[in-house]
Amino acid sequence: MSIVPAPTQNLILEVLPPADYQRLLPQLEFLEIGLGRSLYESGGHLQHVYFPVAGIVSLLYVTQGGNSAELAVVGCEGMIGVSLFMGGETTPNRAVVQSECKAYRLPAHVLKAGFAEGGALQLTLLKFTQALITQISQTAVCNLHHSVDQQLCRWLLLSLDRLPENRLQMTQELIANMLGVRRQGVTASAGKLEGEGLIRYSRGLITVLDRPGLEKRACECYSVVKSETERLLPRRALQ
DSSP, X not given: OOOOOOGGGSHHHHHSOHHHXXXXXXXXXXXXXXXXXXXXXXXXXXXXXXXXXXXEEEEEEEOXXXXXXXXXXXXXXXXXXXXXXXXXXXXXXXXXXXXXXXXXXXXXXXXXXXXXXXXXXXXXXXXXXXXXXXXXXXXXXXXXXXXXXXXXXXXXXXXXXXXXXXEEEOXXXXXXXXXXXXXXXXXXXXXXXXXXXXXXXXXXXXXXXXHHHHHHHSOHHHHHHHHHHHHHSOSSSOO
């Protein structure tokens, strides 16, 4: 049997004071969520929020025509379902598992009650929301002003930050859907990165061979998001 990870492998739960954490603990339900599964759909009523402890969840905007683009990625540093405590019961986005995910699920009413009390839980959730807004904003700037090469580097680095290994399983078609660009553009960019010895791509498996080199090829959008997340949500202590 596989070992169930502790809830405190999620950063938000980790930094809570013991009393706040213990109040939530009996309501937390562990789940293993498969690749491609949707945690919620656009316009859906939120019954739960999710605290990932492993894997990646993508927040996507889907047009009426069925096209999609990724707004942000969330892993063990965050939570899925921020609209619940921001005043809305629904969200215009989809949340889809990008890399097989393990998470703890918390009933919506429990989180709302805890948030309404203020204190450390509220502050931590607001800090994560600020980091998430930074990522969404930077993604918009990146998609508008930077090349597909730079967008791909940013996306790879943000994804790898949320995984324990230097590789991820993802087809070029799915990456193109995430970035909102044509598949041919992703194919060309991946070929350049592979030719430079930065990555290896085979049968949907991307392995990063030279992370420092990949960071040099990325635009400033990656470092902005990473720095802001680390500033707002440092490990081990709530600042």
